[in-house]
Amino acid sequence: MTGSAGAIPLIRLQGISKTYGQGQAEFQALRGVDLTVNSGEFVAIMGPSGSGKSTVMNILGCLDVPSGGAYLFLGEHVEQLTRPQRALLRRHYLGFVFQGFNLLARTSAQENVELPLLYRGESGTARHAAARAALAQVGLEGRESHTPAELSGGQQQRVAIARAIVTRPSVLLADEPTGNLDSTTSHEIMDLITQLNRELGITVLMVTHEPDMATYAHRVVHFKDGLVESDSRNGEAA
Amino acid sequence: MLWNALLLSIREIRRNLLRSFLTTLGIVIGVAAVITMVTLGNGATRAVKDQIASLGSNLLIVRPGQRLGAGYGSVSAANFKVEDAAAIRAQIGGLKAVAPVVSKGVTVIAQANNWPTSITGTTADYFISNNWRLGQGRIFNESEERAGKAVCVIGNTLKRELFGAANPVGGEIRIKQFACEVIGLLASKGQSSMGSDQDDTVIMPLRTVQRRLTGNQDVRTLMVSVKDGVSTDKVQRQIKQLMRERRRIGDNEDDNFNVMDTKQIAETLSATTQVMTTLLGAVAAVSLLVGGIGIMNIMLVSVTERTREIGIRLAIGALEREVLSQFLIEAVVLSSLGGLIGVILATLASIGLSGLMNIPYLFNPSVNLLSFAFSAAIGVIFGYFPARRAASLDPIEALRHE
Ligand SMILES: Nc1ncnc2c1ncn2[C@@H]1O[C@H](COP(=O)(O)OP(=O)(O)OP(=O)(O)O)[C@@H](O)[C@H]1O
Ligand SMILES: [Mg+2]
8 A cells, every 4th residue: 555665755745835824914834845754654743833843744634735845645746636635535545643632522432433434435344343443453442432521531542543543544644642641641652653653554744742752753853944954863863 | 425424413413402302393393383284274174165065055045245255245235134035935936945044142041051152033944944953842833933932942052051951842041131932952963064063053033033132124144945956056046136126236236145055155165264274384384494594503503513523524534525415414304303293293283173173184195295395405405504614614723623
């Protein structure tokens, strides 16, 4: 699925810019970002508040379109896709984990995880089995029928991760996944993400403020004022 | 996907059961009102036709005024006199009976009981023209008619209410200041299909009623019964001709009376009830529309409330049209459910009310189907705008929504 390794990178951003507002209120959140991510990588994105991390994640996640530049996903020009085409790309290749979990309230963990499969038109039994397996994978067997209100923050984030990986996406996009969690739970979640990256080969792009969490990644990209300030492999000098 | 959307919407409705119920209430009431009105209207129309048909096809009713219908007869048209009845009997052939009729509402007292009823002043012919049979006693004779004696024949309801189990014949009833001997009891006809009790009647000689109750010589109605085999059309024409002469109506003047056979009366009356049915149905239809606006309101609130959920769905790859159909289906399910409850409610109400009103319950499949289809259509129409709004949300902003 992640295809021809080497020749075509999974993700390639070329001179991506993003401008919000117009006229006086115009603001350049991204000012020419170049970034290449290969299949199977685990990349942490860091940087001060307002540096454009979430903005670039939204573009990477096809939730937003860049104002300029090119975004190639497996060689396809995403910036030229229509809204429904981007939705289908999200459906088939991407998984999201948010800082605020974003689970459906008053809906069981099982049903939350089944949701993406529903839109892929999978049968009831297939959905059921896949969701159970995904919940087991994140260590939540036995909690299938719990609603978000009946789960701890860490457990809710696990459900969100299960929902993101149940479709076996190529890329997992996580914007501050541990931002709302204490440090012990944060490390547990990071262990889980690392494991998914290693065992399932899911490419992970993660925004974080905490250097501790960034150490789990292979590679750390620093943003500043809408530009990539540094891009280094972990272990090398930061 | 459609099936899933359907299940989803049912779950969403169950999740907010009270709100869903209140939302559909407008549709429920609208649909129930439309169906009940039309069903009862149709029943009443049928009842009118049935009752008049039961009078027989050979009865002609002559009344002052131009046309029978709502507020029949204009005030200015002169009433008839007994002599008009006599003239018809003398000059037109092929008649079984000609009964002049006046009636008056009074309270009748006997022993310790009293009962409000209607008194009919007429001649013995009335028993023939209106198919009354006698249960006990006798009807008044010619000398009693001529003398205007205080004698009466009463219906079964009067007997029950005033005399209980006792035999009323030979007894006495009091009307205003005078006492009246009961000489006969009518055989029961039962309730009319219109709901009025036909046995709730007192029949007296015409002259008695004129002298003691109405205080004038006027006759309100002439009931003419035609012999079997004689053309009612021909008799109708003859009566018209005769009455025009007697009432001195010029050649270029309109009739100031009308002669109708039972079929024509049935048609006139049922035309009136049809108009009523249509009007009431239209009023009810407006309430159905208001119900639709209620649905739109709640769906708009629901979209705002569920903005985050919509954001999540869009982020994980839901297409705009999938979100659109989800909300649209929810609105349609909600309104159809309301329609269904309305149909059931209307059936119960129609059966109950037609029983109370003593009219036949006529199940009308087309009105039921139409109202239900209309309620579903309301879901589509009033659900579209909120659904459209939900589907076109920006996923990022929707996710950020509190
Ligand atoms: N929808 C928007 N309209 C206008 N300006 C925006 C919008 N979204 C983001 N911005 C601006 O773009 C800049 C980058 O925002 P972004 O959310 O990418 O920052 P961030 O790096 O994720 O910060 P944080 O670490 O606080 O989450 C900010 O200055 C922000 O004010
Ligand atoms: Mg951010």
